[in-house]
Amino acid sequence: MSLDAGERAMKYFEHAIRIDRNSVVAHFGLAKLYEEYAVIPDHEERAIKEYLHVIELNSNHYKALTQVGMLLLKQERFEEAADKIKRAIAINKEYHPAQLVMGQLLLETGNAESAVKFFG
Secondary structure (H helix, E strand, O other): OOHHHHHHHHHHHHHHHHHOOOOHHHHHHHHHHHHHOOOOOOHHHHHHHHHHHHHHHOOOOHHHHHHHHHHHHHOOOHHHHHHHHHHHHHHOOOOHHHHHHHHHHHHHOOOHHHHHHHHO
16 A cells, blocks of 8 residues: 555545544554554554554454554553553454464563463
């Protein structure tokens, strides 16, 4: 997707949010775009904010929990990341991206032995 297409998609999601402030789909889509387009100022913080809003709207949204956990891990906010990833795994034990992020988190915090089970 070109930046122009990304900008158009952002406008569509923002418009959808103006129509329905509680649209989980629109907030999640906007968060994904913020996460992907590094040219946007404060793109990671904007993505985190949108993912957290999705979680406020739907506390069982394991994909948003995983994505925000991944961004928090990237910022070395380990405790916050662990909380989100543990919640995602508790909701859906079969969601492999959450398992991989938990393994990465454990590796980065010096728990290599515990991390192994999340990579299997």
